[in-house]
Amino acid sequence: MxxxxxxxxxxxxxxxxxxxxxxxxxxxxxxxxxxxxxxxxxxxxxxxxxxxxxxxxxxxxxxxxxxxxxxxxxxxxxxxxGHGSMQRKEKPESSPEINYEYKGAPYYNVDFIGGFDIVLNDQTTNPDYYINFAPYNKPGVIWCNITGHSMEPELNNGDFIAMKEMTDPIEYLPYGEIYGIVTNSYRTVKRVRMSDRKGFIRLIPTNKSPEYGEQEIPISMIRKVFAVLGSMHRLF
Known part of the structure; x- marks a missing residue:
């Protein structure tokens, strides 16, 4: 007893x-x-x-x-x-769906590079469509693409990534999180950490392959910062 x-x-x-x-x-x-x-x-x-x-x-x-x-x-x-399957067997009503009716968050056909390649495509001003997916149907959230392999396995080449622009100065954003960084020359997705050098930040890849290394860039180069909220491997 x-x-x-x-x-x-x-x-x-x-x-x-x-x-x-x-x-x-x-x-x-x-x-x-x-x-x-x-x-x-x-x-x-x-x-x-x-x-x-x-x-x-x-x-x-x-x-x-x-x-x-x-x-x-x-x-x-x-x-x-802890009982049963991790994922629901039935398709919930809020599974990811695309539409042209302004439902959900806009998707822009813009590549954020998992590396430091030069930007080849211009920033799109109009969304291709909207992705209606409950976790990310929040004000200010947008969907884009990620290409490259430097953030694997956290973010994979071809994933859709949900992002939200951060308006606070980058020095005051939570370090250790994944951000989309936009400069005049490239767009990249990296984990951001503090640098020992004043006025710089460290960009950390997830992929530990020797071809992907940490880099430091001056904060003055950065034009926009987006918090990466999540990703989808596929829509359907």
């Missing part, structure tokens, strides 16, 4: 929360995104999920609910209990 006391209940609760947090990490990995981007998608303050994951503490139930609402491809039962 098991006697439940306050200590037992507390231990069970934190064990349950720990497994939910680990499944949230699985969703992040499967989406090819980051915990920071997930926090922005669900409207949580920076560090709400990452601190809970790192410290093994609990999170408010409203954030779990927001994850369920914004990532309908994943089973709520699996997220909460």
């Amino acid at each position: 098991i006697i439940f006391n306050h200590k037992n209940i507390k231990g069970i609760f934190f064990q349950l929360m720990s497994t939910i947090l680990s499944r949230i990490q699985e969703i992040v990995s499967n989406e090819g995104t980051t915990i920071g981007a997930l926090e922005r998608i669900i409207g949580a303050s920076k560090g709400v999920l990452s601190r809970a994951i790192n410290n093994g503490t609990d999170i408010q139930s409203k954030w779990i609910q927001r994850i369920v609402e914004n990532y309908p491809l994943y089973s709520a039962d699996w997220l909460l209990t």
Whole structure:
């Protein structure tokens, strides 16, 4: 016979929360995104999920609910209990769909290079169509392409990437996240970290192949910065 006391209940609760947090990490990995981007998608303050994951503490139930609402491809039962399949077997109503009726976020046929190639195509001013996908139907979100292999396996050549322009100075943006960087000469997607050199930032590729190395660029070169919120390997 098991006697439940306050200590037992507390231990069970934190064990349950720990497994939910680990499944949230699985969703992040499967989406090819980051915990920071997930926090922005669900409207949580920076560090709400990452601190809970790192410290093994609990999170408010409203954030779990927001994850369920914004990532309908994943089973709520699996997220909460670990039972059943990770992804829902039936197609949810909010599966990615393209349309020309201004539903969702606009898609621009613009390549962000997974490297430092010169930009060959001009920045498109009108979207080709709209992608209606619940997690990314947010004000200011756009869809573009990524080409190249420097960010694999997080972001793959040919992926659709959801991005949002950041208006704060890059010095005050959360470091360690993935951003789209636009200069006069190129567009690139990299993880951004601080530099030891004043007025510079480090651009970090995910791919550890010797052909892809870290680079530092002066902040003065940067014209626009986009936070990469997530990606899709395919639309259908």
